[in-house]
Amino acid sequence: MRGLDKERRITMKFISWNVNGFRAAMRHGFLDTFKELNADIFGMQDIRLSPNEVSIDTTGYYQYWNYSKEKSFDGTAIFTKIKPLAVANGIGVSEFDQQGRTITLEYPNFYFVTTYVPFSGEQLQRLDFRIAWDQAFRKYLLKLEANKPVIIGGxxxxxxxxxxxxxxxxxxxxxxxxxxxRDDFTKLLNSGFTDTFRYLHPNEKDIYSYWSYRYHGREKNEGWRLDYILVSNSLDSKIKKANILTEIPGSDHCPVSLEMDISAN
Incomplete structure (x- = not known):
């Protein structure tokens, strides 16, 4: 790690990926993909791990994990080349912080947040919980944004x-x-955040980040765009590239990426 923290980066690359179980991702070549993508900050969701269950060598990266209190359920992680000023797990609301859904890294010029938003359930049985989460998460992001810009991958x-x-x-x-x-997501964007993929690709169709295994959705390209990297509106001019990496296998989701003219130091 010698010299890592003193390195000044002008263009940074961010990746967000729902890995659909970290152990399964490892079996499907995660480390090779991770190295090839060579992100500065790599956020993951749905790791489904307990503490000390997996140990991996990611030389050149700091690792941060937030585990669900329920075994083999949810959870998030971030691997970053640049050591943050501070790290926080959760959003400060105990009702929503039991499943390891959020990690926040603070840098001098921005916050990076990785998050795994609750699924509402096949019968919408968790929709009320989800809507309450949306409100609490938006409030949390706005509190961060009042201090410095925020980048959210999840x-x-x-x-x-x-x-x-x-x-x-x-x-x-x-x-x-x-x-x-959908209305809650619109409220989030309207509160001061940009959907980076749509910012650069406003009319691009037939490109998704999730496909159901059940219906062979990936083969048919019958999917959903559920994965995003959002940024504070003040960072819009720094956005260079925003892509959905549909060619990368290993999960029922694919990674999404963002390149920005921004320094972490």
Whole structure:
């Protein structure tokens, strides 16, 4: 790690990926993919690990983990080349901090947050919990944003607009595309955040970040765009590239990426 913290970066690369179980991802070549992507900050969701269950060597990166209190459930992680000023797990609300859903890294010029937004359930049985989470998470981000800009990478568990899923009419009342979830995501964006992929690709169709194994969705490209990297509006001019890496296997989600003209130091 010698010299790592003194390194000044002008262009940074961020990756966010729902790995659908970290052990499974490891079996499907995660480390090779991780090295090839060569991100400065790499956020992961749905790691499904308990403390000390997995140990991996990511030379050149600091590792930060937030585990769910329920075994083999949810959880998040961040691997970063640049040591943060501070690290915080959760959003400060005990009701929402039991499942390891959020990690925040603070740097001199921004915060980086990785998050795994709750799924509303096949029968929408957790929709009320999800909506309460949305409100609490938005409040948390705005508190951060009052101090310095924020970059958020995560599985947001919502396809925002009809362009963001293959079959919008058939899924209008399904988890991830309900009016309540979509409205809450709009409120988040309207509170001062930019969807970086749509910022650069406003009309691009048929590109998704999640496909159901159950229906061979990836082979048919019948998917959903559930994974996002958002930034504070004040960072819009620094956005260089924002992509959905659909060619990368290893999960029912694929990574999403962002390159920005920004320094962590």
């Amino acid at each position: 599985d947001m568990s919502v396809a925002h607009e009809p362009i963001d899923l293959a079959q919008p009419s058939e899924n209008h009342h399904h988890a991830g595309f309900t009016e309540q979830e």
